[in-house]
Amino acid sequence: MLGPRNTVIHAIDWRDTINRDSGTAKMSEKVVDIAKIKVACQNCSLHQLCLPMGVDGEDLQKLDEIIKRRRPVKRGDDLFQVGDGFRAIYAVRSGSIKTYTPTHDGQEQVTGFHLPGEILGLDAISNSIHPCTAKSLETSSVCEIPFDRLEELGHQIPSLQRQMFKVMSREIFEEESHMLLLGKRNAEERLAAFLLSVSRRFKRRGFSDTEFNLSMSRNDIGNYLGLAVETVSRMFTRFQDDGVVEVDRKSVKILDMERLHRLAGAMPVQQSNCSA
Amino acid sequence: MLGPRNTVIHAIDWRDTINRDSGTAKMSEKVVDIAKIKVACQNCSLHQLCLPMGVDGEDLQKLDEIIKRRRPVKRGDDLFQVGDGFRAIYAVRSGSIKTYTPTHDGQEQVTGFHLPGEILGLDAISNSIHPCTAKSLETSSVCEIPFDRLEELGHQIPSLQRQMFKVMSREIFEEESHMLLLGKRNAEERLAAFLLSVSRRFKRRGFSDTEFNLSMSRNDIGNYLGLAVETVSRMFTRFQDDGVVEVDRKSVKILDMERLHRLAGAMPVQQSNCSA
């Protein structure tokens, strides 16, 4: 199925993703990391955001040993599917992954977009079955962390257990924020808040917070925000007409951050101290 | 501010809550538990649902020792408030608690209703600050579990660490389900799903799944479901007119469970195996 032609194209996609000095999205680590796929945690640029945060020295070594680095997953590939048995959690290393829960009537709800340094699969622990599907939005690479091994290490390494609790807690917190968005905000506020969230997350990863590419489709965005595709499109147009952002297909440039914040409306009172 | 009159009234509320043989809601444990507030985990009827699940013998003893039982909290009392420093998580023992995140413009989003056996405060771990307020909907009692002690025990007791992960994972899963509801369901489906959720949770706790009292106001329900109060009220009326439920103020009797399920519409594909 995979001809040499295909391989070339994907290689190009991949290089685009890691191109740091272009005006386009850069959701990946340093170019050097690509060459040797098996980068140790201590050398990974996401070290500070990811599971190893707070874990160091010998302990980090141990954690590093149980982590399996996977080859890059192509756009459209599933990391895991709904119903799959739960064996590992995943950390995004480069690219981006969307997770969504399908319903019996064929609908889907996108539950999140995951950028480098973020963890997937935490919702599968309780039932030992993945309640959602994780699909790669572009060529991405992920670290696979076998959960039974991670649990063992959790007893041995206090800082790791603590970090796991923190990561899961953050996930709960983020989802509560999203509930607020879905429950109380109108279309304009939703899209503005979404753009700010992406912007903030890119910034933390060392990329521009004003110019980036959205790897997900308008459809995905709408689904995630509880809006019709058409509404998302109209809001983008409106923002552009108002001079708040400049949008060209996937590429977004935020022109007036101040106004975008005002458009996003009221945030949870906590949000101020929270550097997500 | 609190005259003796008040005290009496609250005592009455409390007795109502624990009255098992009336047709009204019964969200509490056995009457015997009330007398001696400090029930050990091993004697607690919620043992199987709560944090101690899977922990036994000597280990359960240790867990038991760090848990502080609080006196009943009265209706309207806050367990903790947004912005409070995080020191402990809480397990509901009887009654019910709502959590909500206030926004800067004075709005609120109810993020959950917590019944006996359920854990609160997990969203505060990552930032060490409570991002929401927890308010008691009726006279309730809770167990306070100091988090630093719990973390220590987590290293010593593998089954406890595991249970913590499971509890947090379940929370994430539940919130994803709620995201689906807020993003994709109409008013009718939302209220039907809500009633089914409450019904299911009462059943697991040994109460009737067809007759119960809702401790929260219509306002809270609407807020939680992303609907106006008026819409909630209209939907209750519609359900009653259709003979699906019988509603009298707080009291709900489900007459046609089958039809209520159909009204709730499509569930996540996982939901079938999930006995929440």
Place this chain on the structure above:
DNA sequence: CGGCTGCTTGATTACGCTCAAGATTAGTGG
């Protein structure tokens, strides 16, 4: 008993969905 809050019901409005068509881009194969 009177004031208050919470709930219900009705009338009107508006936001965003649906349907539909066209435009642009991406993917595929000759």
Place this chain on the structure above:
DNA sequence: CCACTAATCTTGAGCGTAATCAAGCAGCCG
């Protein structure tokens, strides 16, 4: 490399669901 097809995105028109506004009712508590 270009042409064709499929998919995605944009824009417009009309409609429907639920919000808003407004009033009345019932239960609760002082």
